[in-house]
Amino acid sequence: MLTVHTEKHRLRASKTELYGGVLVPPFECPERVEIVMNRIQEVGLGEVIGPDSFGLDPIRRIHQPDFLDFLANCWSEWQAAGFKGEAIAPNWPARRMVQRPPNHIDGKIGYYALATETSISEGTWEAALASAEVALTARRKISEGARSAFALCRPPGHHATYDMYGGYCFLNNVAIAAQAWLVEGAERIAILDVDFHHGNGTQDIFYERDDVLFLSLHGEPENAFPYFLGYANETGSGKGEGYNVNYPLPENTGFERWSECLEDACKRISRYAPDALIVSLGVDTYKEDPISFFKLDSDDYLTYGERIGKLGLPTLFCFEGGYAVQQVGINAVNVLEGFEQA
Template structure:
């Protein structure tokens, strides 16, 4: 399996995350990638290449133009305002406020385009987000050209990003870009399977009214887990997308027997949908010792999950999402890939 990865990800490294009422070192940090790369090499998955330049055209098609302008210029506008720290949202449009008029002032603009305040932007965030998207685009092109699978080692991740909001450490939705690319390349139907612990709210939002892309997400129940306000089982799509969205929220303490049952159900739905290509939002924060999650999967479970996904034989692109138990993120990520290849 070819791996696509850009060193530009290092340019995004906020020094603070608001968690539990205090600033901490962000859980989503550059060292996560080092553990994944190290494990890939240990296991002989050494076909690791840098992507080519990002193609902005599909990103502009997917995303709101004002949002892209914000991402590109937020740092400069923040510094021009005289702020000394990193770009962090402190003001949000709440219920019964205006939501259709983005502020001119950067302090308000950040909140307008943000869905949570744990995610900061830095001087290198835009470049890193583009490099992450470039890795996803390159992986998709490789599979569209005939390869069975590819792994986009994306950082920053993407599945929380909507067409016009960032948050949950995400800025551009890599899985959505891959699905759209498969559609442009002729796949009549595409499926996205999100196995990250946190609901892929951004991916759901992008495709919720469409019937050509099926989205399934296995995640912590929104009553108990970020992003809190989306991911319920009764969210099944709207209009042309009715029936093309499937959420599998699960309770604190969920172990692999329950989780794998949801996985099998999601895969059966994908097969019935008639997907011609598959995108996996590969988060490993369902691991039992992840610091910001509450499922109880163990390392061998990820190997089995990969086998179950691979048994369906679809052309598949994996996009890296979450996983914050640093010592195990490489093992668990590569276990999914190896299980897939074994199948």
């Protein structure tokens, strides 16, 4: 399987994350990608290439112009304001407040943030752009005839909405790739999100559309980030009614129950008959992940990768979460190897 990767992911090297009331080294760190790359090379998964340049047009089809301007200028504005640490949102336009971006960066960052754990640092914008280009390049290789490809995206993307960042995500890589397929002439795209955390950004972007079927297996939002989206009764709106499917699952969910939901999702995908499938590949469902509560074992990733492969669809895998750093390479590559064995 072809992998698309860029060293520009290292430009996203924040030092702080707000977790449990203290600033800690971020769980989403450059080492995650290095370990996945080492595993790809160890097993001989296939060719590794760098991304092409696509400009901003494919990104503007998903994200609002003012949001992109904010991301591009946040770090310089933060520094110009005299702040010494990394950029972290201190406030939000909460309920019954005016929903309008302030001019000062201290307020503006809160307007565009959906959570406070994700700091913005030097190089974040450049890394996010490169991550989107990794996804777009892998998608194009499939469009040109490859059965599958792995976009080793970092930063991840599935929490980013069309106008908000958070959950370590700035640009929604899978949404950008899906829209590129549709612009190219595809009629239907399915997105399967297997990350532990609900893909709230992807859901939000496509919630009123029927040309993208979105399915997400994740920790129940009562007890897991992003908390305020991902319930089973969220099924789409307007034209999108019935094209959004959530599988919220409780603490200590093991592979037997998880795989039942995957099987249902795969059957729905088959009935939808998409032109292509995009998988938001998060491996934070692993039993030892430090910020999740599912109980999958490493061998389970081989099994479910094979099930996805049996769908027989052109498939783009985009890397999302997974924070048990020493196992993230084995688990991510197991999915890809299982897919190829189907």
